Amino acid sequence: MRTLVFIPAWNEEAALPGVIGDVRKAIPQADLLVVDDGSTDATAERAREAGALVASLPFNQGLGAALQTGYLYALRNGYDVCAHLDADGQHPAEEVARLLAEVTADRADLVIGSRYHAGAVAGSGDYRPTFSRRIGTSVFRFFLTLATRQRFTDTTSGMRAANRRVMALFSQHYSPDFAEIESLQLAVRQGLRVEEVPVRMLERAGGSSFLTPLRSAFFIFKGLVVLLVGQFRPRHVETE
């Protein structure tokens, strides 16, 4: 089983080396790719120093495009399974290893690390969502569950593991603006097995969240439009 772990990073020079070290320790058998999404700081250099291969997008393209780059790289280079996690240090690498184990055991095509799933125990220093994020989370949870008829608790989680069927799908179709939610809807609609696994997440180690209340409201509105439109998208035939 060839395994790729990729980390989308945009201006995360502070937290990224720690994350890379974490992944190398917890998942030593995996190749490591950092997708530098047009960072203007030393993200790419820090990643190389920490021993990761770096794919630098020439300009900032958004999280969706960065993630798709990772899926495309994994597909092209014959990896059997891949996983990605956030670059800001919120995602412990040993939890990613658990997601990978699910995919490797072929219990699911796509596995999502959920911080809200029953069984995700919060300890000290662990992730505590803000008020506006909690609202957004419940709205998306409700509508995505409605749209897919499958229960999702953490729709915006950026910690995932996937096999080649998912790589083939996501490298072709991945919304650049609304990556996390639409991709789940898409995967379920294509008949892929999507599973949530409860995970621990930590408070951010560096950088700051982009969510302000106004942005959150807009984010939620956009998400609902995307979900609605997604319900009318054709079901694509698998290419691989």
Added chain:
Amino acid sequence: MLPFAAEAGQVHLTSQTRIVAAVLALVFMLMILELIRRDRLQERYSVIWFVAGLGMLAGAAFPGLLEVVANLMGVRNTNVALFSIVLLLLLGLALNFSVIMSRQAAQITRLAQERAIEKALAEKQGAGGNGNGASSEEALQSEEHRLEG
């Protein structure tokens, strides 16, 4: 009052306004031609503008045409018909541009991704220490062949 009321739906273009309109339409089409000639507008995006120019010219040459169209639309006031048609045309054009823009945004993203991946692969092969001292450029090309094969 009566003749005025009877003429409410009629278009009254003096020959002067018709000439001005025709000249404007011609100038407009010449501008399009010049933009194409200077490679600032691609032919495939110019067709719609030529159609618009010809429409302007036709309206100036045959004012009766507009009345026919207004009648077909069931609009009594030809001015309203004219503005509605122009507004719908512009709406369609704007939508067309959004579609083109979306397609190009997707193409740019894919291009950026391909370049990022190719550079990463070249870097990886370079770090692998090719004994024959292949440059990263050659490594990139061999990788391309492998992908195509």
